[in-house]
Amino acid sequence: xxxxxxxxxxxxxxxxxxxxxxxxxxxxxxxxxxxxxxxxxxxxxxxxxxxxxxxxxxxxxxxxxxxxxxxxxxxxxxxxxxxxxxxxxxxxxxxxxxxxxxxxxxxxxxxxxxxxxxxxxxxxxxxxxxxxxxxxxxxxxxxxxxxxxxxxxxxxxxxxxxxxxxxxxxxxxxxxxxxxxxxxx
Numbered sequence: 001x002x003x004x005x006x007x008x009x010x011x012x013x014x015x016x017x018x019x020x021x022x023x024x025x026x027x028x029x030x031x032x033x034x035x036x037x038x039x040x041x042x043x044x045x046x047x048x049x050x051x052x053x054x055x056x057x058x059x060x061x062x063x064x065x066x067x068x069x070x071x072x073x074x075x076x077x078x079x080x081x082x083x084x085x086x087x088x089x090x091x092x093x094x095x096x097x098x099x100x101x102x103x104x105x106x107x108x109x110x111x112x113x114x115x116x117x118x119x120x121x122x123x124x125x126x127x128x129x130x131x132x133x134x135x136x137x138x139x140x141x142x143x144x145x146x147x148x149x150x151x152x153x154x155x156x157x158x159x160x161x162x163x164x165x166x167x168x169x170x171x172x173x174x175x176x177x178x179x180x181x182x183x184x185x
Contacts, residue, residue: 005048009035010154012169016049017132018155021073022168028153036066046124050112053120061121068096068125072132076155079136080146093129093136100126149173 005011013019023035023045036042039057042065046053071092078085100123103114115123135141140157147154147168154168167173 003041003044005044008041009045009048010169010172011048012171013154013156014159015131015135015155015157017072017128017135018076018157018168019049020045020069020128021076022154023069024073025154026151027073028147029151036062036069038062046121049124049128051115051124051127053115053124057121064096065121065125067092068129072128073155075132075136076144077146077153079141080144080155093132096125096129097133098126100124102127147173149176 009019010022010025011019013022025033025035036045039059039062042062043053043055043057071089074089075085075093100119101116102123105112105114113123113127135144135157143158143163145156145158145165147156148166149168149172152168152173154173156165156168158165
């Protein structure tokens with residue numbers, strides 16, 4: 001029986017690149033949870049993100065996806081802390097962005113991506129890297145934050161009016177914190 005992407009992954013982050021970084025969850029805990037455990041899991045996540053690369057993903061492509069994911073997270077975390085990111089991570093993002101040939105297409109449902117038949121996984125990674133660059137390279141970079149939820153450490157873009165959002169999602173980390181506060185009373 002096929003896995004349900006909504007049960008395996010957190011898909012609630014509005015930034016595609018940050019949603020990809022959430023495939024390793026509980027980053028700030030002593031026991032992070034890796035969700036990209038196989039090429040099939042990577043295919044499942046890409047499909048849920050509207051970047052279905054087809055059935056064939058290799059172990060090497062999975063490793064490349066994990067490298068991209070971790071580079072995105074390190075750059076985002078550095079920005080959220082007002083620090084400079086590593087040049088190597090920037091190189092991974094730029095090379096991945098340039099390495100694919102995805103095409104944005106307009107459909108009745110809005111914008112989607114057409115991946116090439118030659119290298120659909122590389123094209124999908126290019127879309128994710130371009131999304132990260134679009135956030136990191138604009139004035140929105142000042143709104144990148146790391147979640148304060150216990151053990152989370154996920155990235156999010158704080159679009160609140162006051163810029164004082166603390167959690168990646170009110171439905172998960174925010175509720176968890178509120179429940180802990182109620183129990184402590």
